[in-house]
Amino acid sequence: DVKVTQSSRYLVKRTGEKVFLECVQDMDHENMFWYRQDPGLGLRLIYFSYDVKMKEKGDIPEGYSVSREKKERFSLILESASTNQTSMYLCASSPSSGGFGEKLFFGSGTQLSVL
Amino acid sequence: AQSVTQPDIHITVSEGASLELRCNYSYGATPYLFWYVQSPGQGLQLLLKYFSGDTLVQGIKGFEAEFKRSQSSFNLRKPSVHWSDAAEYFCAVRRSGTSYGKLTFGQGTILTVHP
Numbered sequence: 001d002v003k004v005t006q007s008s009r010y011l012v013k014r015t016g017e018k019v020f021l022e023c024v025q026d027m028d029h030e031n032m033f034w035y036r037q038d039p040g041l042g043l044r045l046i047y048f049s050y051d052v053k054m055k056e057k058g059d060i061p062e063g064y065s066v067s068r069e070k071k072e073r074f075s076l077i078l079e080s081a082s083t084n085q086t087s088m089y090l091c092a093s094s095p096s097s098g099g100f101g102e103k104l105f106f107g108s109g110t111q112l113s114v115l
Numbered sequence: 116a117q118s119v120t121q122p123d124i125h126i127t128v129s130e131g132a133s134l135e136l137r138c139n140y141s142y143g144a145t146p147y148l149f150w151y152v153q154s155p156g157q158g159l160q161l162l163l164k165y166f167s168g169d170t171l172v173q174g175i176k177g178f179e180a181e182f183k184r185s186q187s188s189f190n191l192r193k194p195s196v197h198w199s200d201a202a203e204y205f206c207a208v209r210r211s212g213t214s215y216g217k218l219t220f221g222q223g224t225i226l227t228v229h230p
Contacts, residue, residue: 004158031216040124042205043159043220050214058217090158094216102147102166102209104216106158 003027004107006091012113019078021110023091030096032074033104034058034066037088046089049074050096081114088112119208121221128196129229136191136224138206146208148189149218150180154202162204165189176200201228 007022025032031050035043035058045058047066055066063085067075074093078085091107120139128134140146147166151159163174170182180191189206203225207218 031214033216035220040222042119042121042222043207043218045217045219048214048217056214059219092159092216096215102164102215103161104151104159104218106160108156108158 004091004093004105006089006107006110008110009108010111010113012115013078013081014115015082017078017081017114019081019112019114021076021078021089021091021112023074023076023107024072025074025091025093025105026072027093027095027105028071029093029105030071031094032068033092033094034064034074034076035090035092036060037090037109043090046076081112083114086112086114119206119219119221121204121206121224123224124222125225125227127227127229130198131195134191134193134196134200134226136204136206136226138189138191138221139187140189140206140208141187142208142210144211145182145184146210148180148182149207149209150174150178150189150191151205151207151220152176152202153205153223159205162191196226196228198228198230201226 004025033048034046049055049068065077089110092104149164150162153159206221
């Protein structure tokens with residue numbers, strides 16, 4: 001069974017802390033994504049990566065960075081956490097091509113609370 | 116910039132009733148269109164997608180959606196709702212020429228099903 005695994009389901013951090021959210025996929029997908037989900041706003045793309053060490057900003061990259069050292073792992077980094085980064089974070093992966101087979105595979109999410 | 120609008124934040128239906136969830140997009144050309152569902156405590160799952168061809172597409176769990184170019188809409192329908200359909204539903208679009216999986220999501224519609 002294909003899987004996207006996020007290391008933590010719930011996380012509580014303090015303002016100013018450096019926070020790492022980890023995501024691992026076992027499908028050998030080229031593309032990986034970090035979305036943020038907030039009530040009434042839907043999902044918004046923070047960053048995505050289309051290959052190892054390659055990344056591209058999404059719609060709301062401010063305050064975040066990412067790292068992809070290995071194909072299966074994509075990390076989201078909050079350099080200095082702030083209360084407005086309290087949110088549900090969703091990791092996803094997809095193949096880079098395949099015609100009509102396009103599909104995002106999502107992890108279960110990490111609910112981050114910044115106090 | 117492209118956008119996706121789901122006008123209904125919350126819909127309540129009785130079990131066995133029909134369902135229609137609305138989705139409108141703003142984009143000059145025909146985008147790639149998707150519906151995802153998020154059941155409580157779970158990651159998002161693809162219901163169906165439209166790329167081209169027949170404007171009525173069938174998905175999993177008995178759902179279908181119809182693309183109407185003249186109305187810039189991609190509404191999701193189900194003829195008879197089951198209690199297990201209670202979830203949050205997201206419409207999403209991808210512009211042609213952008214990377215696989217780089218989606219813009221709507222705000223989401225929460226579906227409540229009464230017995």
